[in-house]
Amino acid sequence: MFDNDGTLWSEQPNYVQLVFAIDRVKALAPKHPEWRITQPFQAALEGDLLALRRQGEGGLLKLITATHAGMSTTDYSKIVSEWLSIAVHPTHKRPYTEMVYLPMLEVLSYFKKHGFKNYIVSGGGVEFMRPWSERVYGIPPEQVIGSSIKTKLVSRNGAPELIRLPEINFIDDKGEKPVAIHQFIGRRPIAAFGNSDGDLEMLQWVTAGSGARLGVIIHHTDNEREVAYDRKSSIGRLDKALDEAAIRNWLVVSMQSDWAQIFRK
Amino acid sequence: MFDNDGTLWSEQPNYVQLVFAIDRVKALAPKHPEWRITQPFQAALEGDLLALRRQGEGGLLKLITATHAGMSTTDYSKIVSEWLSIAVHPTHKRPYTEMVYLPMLEVLSYFKKHGFKNYIVSGGGVEFMRPWSERVYGIPPEQVIGSSIKTKLVSRNGAPELIRLPEINFIDDKGEKPVAIHQFIGRRPIAAFGNSDGDLEMLQWVTAGSGARLGVIIHHTDNEREVAYDRKSSIGRLDKALDEAAIRNWLVVSMQSDWAQIFRK
Numbered sequence: 121m122f123d124n125d126g127t128l129w130s131e132q133p134n135y136v137q138l139v140f141a142i143d144r145v146k147a148l149a150p151k152h153p154e155w156r157i158t159q160p161f162q163a164a165l166e167g168d169l170l171a172l173r174r175q176g177e178g179g180l181l182k183l184i185t186a187t188h189a190g191m192s193t194t195d196y197s198k199i200v201s202e203w204l205s206i207a208v209h210p211t212h213k214r215p216y217t218e219m220v221y222l223p224m225l226e227v228l229s230y231f232k233k234h235g236f237k238n239y240i241v242s243g244g245g246v247e248f249m250r251p252w253s254e255r256v257y258g259i260p261p262e263q264v265i266g267s268s269i270k271t272k273l274v275s276r277n278g279a280p281e282l283i284r285l286p287e288i289n290f291i292d293d294k295g296e297k298p299v300a301i302h303q304f305i306g307r308r309p310i311a312a313f314g315n316s317d318g319d320l321e322m323l324q325w326v327t328a329g330s331g332a333r334l335g336v337i338i339h340h341t342d343n344e345r346e347v348a349y350d351r352k353s354s355i356g357r358l359d360k361a362l363d364e365a366a367i368r369n370w371l372v373v374s375m376q377s378d379w380a381q382i383f384r385k
Numbered sequence: 386m387f388d389n390d391g392t393l394w395s396e397q398p399n400y401v402q403l404v405f406a407i408d409r410v411k412a413l414a415p416k417h418p419e420w421r422i423t424q425p426f427q428a429a430l431e432g433d434l435l436a437l438r439r440q441g442e443g444g445l446l447k448l449i450t451a452t453h454a455g456m457s458t459t460d461y462s463k464i465v466s467e468w469l470s471i472a473v474h475p476t477h478k479r480p481y482t483e484m485v486y487l488p489m490l491e492v493l494s495y496f497k498k499h500g501f502k503n504y505i506v507s508g509g510g511v512e513f514m515r516p517w518s519e520r521v522y523g524i525p526p527e528q529v530i531g532s533s534i535k536t537k538l539v540s541r542n543g544a545p546e547l548i549r550l551p552e553i554n555f556i557d558d559k560g561e562k563p564v565a566i567h568q569f570i571g572r573r574p575i576a577a578f579g580n581s582d583g584d585l586e587m588l589q590w591v592t593a594g595s596g597a598r599l600g601v602i603i604h605h606t607d608n609e610r611e612v613a614y615d616r617k618s619s620i621g622r623l624d625k626a627l628d629e630a631a632i633r634n635w636l637v638v639s640m641q642s643d644w645a646q647i648f649r650k
Contacts, residue, residue, distance in 0.1 A: 193567055246568075273561075280563065299538060303511075303533060307526050
């Protein structure tokens with residue numbers, strides 16, 4: 121089980137999906153003049169990330185449901201793919217799908233080669249990851265678990281289509297990660313990789329199973345090649361899980377000292 | 386995508402999971418004296434299937450939440466396995482896991498041999514099928530999609546466990562089958578097998594995709610070796626989907642004339 125943001129790819133300076141949502145607000149704004157004076161849309165339009173953060177999780181969910189719904193699942197997938205093909209990381213100036221950690225790609229392929237099924241278990245939107253997870257990570261869409269909004273089967277010109285509704289279905293974070301894993305897979309996995317307190321319950325649950333278990337925390341310690349952050353970060357805070365790692369014998373990987381190379385070339 | 390009840394195994398004279406639920410009511414009854422005079426429990430205790438059916442879907446769900454919840458997912462899985470190891474089909478006098486259709490096992494293994502991933506997509510409880518799907522069908526738990534109740538992560542003697550709550554999470558039937566498939570798999574499958582109107586939307590959605598598609602209906606036409614039923618049956622009614630099969634060119638398989646052998650030896 122692999123968390124995505126901060127574990128497989130960079131989550132700094134902002135979650136990629138948040139950047140996507142902001143760009144979606146900008147693209148849809150001409151049809152929503154009221155957004156210019158309504159939060160969280162105003163903050164998004166003004167690119168004011170601090171104001172956006174002040175809207176809390178409620179504001180974030182409002183942003184997601186307003187910009188990620190109202191289209192078919194097929195159309196949404198296209199929108200994501202198109203956006204990823206042109207969006208560029210603000211400081212590294214590379215596409216986000218290249219902001220993936222080389223050592224983690226090596227771990228993924230090592231497991232795969234030895235007959236394991238790799239899964240992503242992310243707080244991010246499951247449909248935001250599926251269009252590119254196979255190409256970038258070698259993980260097929262059916263092995264991606266994430267947050268989701270509700271969908272509904274409708275008939276469009278006589279053809280059935282799934283339409284994305286502006287309503288949250290499931291938030292795949294913290295204590296819900298084990299719930300989602302069990303719902304999707306029906307058994308307790310034997311290894312879990314995470315980088316933040318959002319992965320704590322998944323790590324606890326996975327490593328509490330019987331037999332050999334592996335818990336790994338990716339610790340962002342490299343301020344030169346990436347961003348150093350942990351206990352006080354507003355994105356990907358790693359605090360309780362770092363304490364627990366010492367007690368539970370989880371492997372803590374220091375990006376600075378353990379990784380010869382961070383990003384894919 | 387394979388429906389389970391009536392497509393991979395027999396659903397007559399009653400859904401296997403309903404028989405299980407009734408046996409669970411009997412096992413738990415000593416702790417619930419009020420059940421003797423409360424529906425749907427009274428009907429279950431008296432083995433009065435007609436009275437039980439009169440309670441409708443609401444009664445059925447009440448039965449499920451009262452008997453399938455309150456234990457860990459691990460304990461539930463054990464209860465299911467133990468029950469299946471002793472329960473016997475009322476007329477064929479064989480374990481239910483032997484009441485599976487031989488030609489369907491052949492189809493499953495044919496697909497698997499050719500690199501396909503087989504999935505079960507059933508209105509039945511996902512956790513009711515997962516303990517035996519791999520042994521009986523060669524389908525691993527993570528390729529079983531079904532109805533579910535909610536679960537919650539709790540700490541038991543310091544160890545995290547998922548507890549089954551008496552609350553429905555998802556009913557995987559009719560228009561919800563495509564919704565569930567998309568949620569679990571994230572792409573539109575290319576083949577679907579069903580036997581009732583509960584599979585209609587899945588068949589429509591799967592076969593409406595682009596490229597080659599396969600829709601198959603298993604038609605219960607053999608009253609000697611199995612049970613003949615379709616348009617008016619209260620279990621597994623096949624009516625609209627039979628009409629639509631003719632229009633959409635779905636393959637309708639007659640169990641009587643197309644299947645040399647019905648059950649596994």
